[in-house]
Amino acid sequence: MRLKNVPGARETIDASAFTIPEPEVWKGRWQEVFGRQAPLHIEIGMGKGQxxxxxxAEHPDINYIGIEKFSSVLVRAVQKQNELELPNLRLIRMDADSITDVFASGEVDRIYLNFSDPWPKERHAKxxxxxxxFLRRYENILAKDGHVEFKTDNQPLFEFSLEAxxxxxxxxLAVTRDLHHDTALNKGNIMTEYEERFSAQGNPICKMILCQA
Ligand SMILES: C[S@@+](CC[C@H](N)C(=O)[O-])C[C@H]1O[C@@H](n2cnc3c(N)ncnc32)[C@H](O)[C@@H]1O
Structure with a gap:
């Protein structure tokens, strides 16, 4: 499989070769990677990238970066990216713990978090x-008027997130505990892989939109 338009990318992809090696090099310079000035939106924990x-594909005017910890799932997102030929999308394999090493202050305009792992044990809450x-890390990289959009079917995680x-x-800025029946918030909603799975099981989907005070 060939990789296109990606600085430093290798020609062949396998479970250990990714689109942006050493992403820290591009901190504060992501517009150079895309070769244009445009708002930067990222998804953390993108899974297979649906x-x-x-x-x-819907917003060619926005630069997107997907972040995923595990190569085994990210490789599927790389395949989709190549099939769809999306010049406005880049992918990074990394743990979001070190997100502030990769993006400069105010460099990111929006952060999507979709069906993030709940880490139910209290000792794993961080x-x-x-x-x-994590919200403190996001404060470091988000633009002044930037925001975070979070969707989940996990009620305890949703309540935890509101408290955090x-x-x-x-x-x-917005909150719903039944997104798919909220006409305003559901407008233009793009279903994630997990969202399709959980809503098919009858689970209501919760969503919140947050910004810095
Ligand atoms: C439950 S899946 C959801 C995938 C996708 N967002 C969806 O809604 O279909 C959560 C994903 O987040 C990734 N993830 C969890 N913690 C992460 C972290 N600290 N940094 C990067 N990715 C992470 C996991 O590897 C997994 O692929």
Whole structure:
């Protein structure tokens, strides 16, 4: 499989070869990677990329970066990216723990978090992508008017996230506990792989949109 338009990318992809090796090199310079100035939206924990590839196809005017920890799933997103030939999408394999090493202050305009792992044990709470610790990291990279959009079917994680947002001093712009029946918030909604799976099981989908106060 060939990779296109990606600085430093290798020609062949396997489970250990990814579109942007050493992403830290591009901190503060992501517009150079895309070769144009445009808003930058990222998804953390993109899995196989169903959501972000559809979004990138729908909005060619936005630069997108997908971040995923595991190569075994990211490789599927790379395949989709290549099939759809999306010049406005780049993918990074990394743990979001080090997100502030990769993006400069104010460089990101929007962060999507979709069906993030719930880490149900209390001792793992800091690993939840909506914990106060992660919100502090997002504060470092988000533009002044940037925001975070979070969807999940996991009610305890949703309530935890609302509390974390309040503790971290974030402002809630929108909230629903039944997205698919919320006409306003569901407008233009793109289903993620997990969203399709869980809503088919009858689980209501929760969504919140947060910005810095
Ligand atoms: C439950 S899946 C959801 C996938 C996709 N967002 C969806 O909605 O279909 C969560 C994904 O987030 C990734 N992930 C979890 N923690 C992460 C982290 N700290 N950094 C990067 N990716 C992470 C996992 O590897 C997994 O692929």
């Amino acid at each position: 959501f972000l590839t559809a979004l990138a 690993r939840r992508l909506t914990s106060v610790e 947002a309040e503790e971290a001093g974030w402002k809630l």
